Amino acid sequence: MIVGVHGIRCYRYLTKAGDPEGAALALAAEWGAALGKGYDGVAYEAGGLAAAYYAHLLHLGTAQGATDEDPALLGDTGQRMLADWATALGAPDEVLMGRAGLPVRQIAEWIATWHGALARRVVVLFCREADTYLGDPLGERRVQVRAALSRVLEERRPRVLLAHSLGSVVAYETLWHRPVELDTLITLGSPLGLPGAIRDRLSLGPGNEHLTGQRPPGVRRWVNICDIGDVVAIPRDLPAVFPGIDVHHEVSLGPIATHKATRYLAVPEVAAELARLR
Structure with missing residues (x-):
């Protein structure tokens, strides 16, 4: 069983599917296809690949005439x-x-x-x-997003959690607030170590503040993968500030789409980590 938790720009799945459940199914199918033979399609989702979807909980909309990237x-x-x-x-x-x-x-x-x-x-x-x-350590949106991931983890009891981009921040916090047993946490294109913006704003729960950078409780192995040109995965050497990482891979996804989830999922390093658990 694998659970995936997405990063930014995923509200479009809800727009197309019509509800969060449909969005999660569409995301799981897309991620399964990216993982390759044996993981693709609905059959694998039914057998073990599920997505935790939370984009609707962070969606703010935009003013008329404005764009999200303004x-x-x-x-x-x-x-x-x-x-x-x-x-x-x-x-x-x-x-x-x-x-x-x-x-x-x-x-x-x-x-x-x-x-x-x-x-x-x-x-x-x-x-x-x-x-x-x-924005707010105790904010309702933050609590709801962590709860969305917790529900999927507790229902599915996966061996592996794949966490991309902002999803790695959500996963890291969630695994401290509501620990579960995991064989492997794989973070992809993670910005966890960015000083000020991310690292200094993490919430690990009461009594855990001094443990920032350590492997979350219940996680046996933490693998981090970053593209050498990914402007979100800053700093590149995440284990230098997160010593809880067991294995760190720097990869090259090519000159474009260096932060795209499906490109990360298709690298041999992800396949090798999943093969270890078969």
Whole structure:
């Protein structure tokens, strides 16, 4: 049994399916197909691949005429998150400070100039959804998202949890708040170690704050996989700040779509980890 938990830009599954249950089924089918022969399609979902879906719980919508990737839509903490991201990517002080009222746009354009328009879009979208999740340690949305994953984990009792992007943040927190037994946690394109924006805002539950970076209780093996060009998987050397990781792989997904879940799921390193459990 495998459970997958998605990252950003997954509200579209709900739009197409009509409800969260249908969205979870569609996501599971897509991830199963990406894993390859033996994992693809409904048959494998029925036999062991399920998705935890939470995008609807973080969806904010946009004002008329606006787009999700507009950095001006970010709130104060989201803008600080964008600045933390740019700092980690090497942005100079003059970009981060800027003129009054302009820094957020300057930061986004710097990312586009140095890392490409797609990277700018991905980072801004990530900051929007991640800030919605992380904004309040006790916020209702945050609690509901963790509960959504907990329900699937407790119902399915998987051996493996595949956690992509923001889903790795959700998974890490959930596994501390509501521990379950797992053979393997596989994080893909994870931003867990980003200082300020992510790492310093994690909630592990009362009495666990000093354990940030350790393997969650109940998890026997933690594998992290990141693409060398993934602007979300910052810092690249996640085990340096999360020593609880047992195995770390740096991979190359190609020059485009370096943060795409299905590209990560198709790498040989994921197949090898799943083969260990057969």
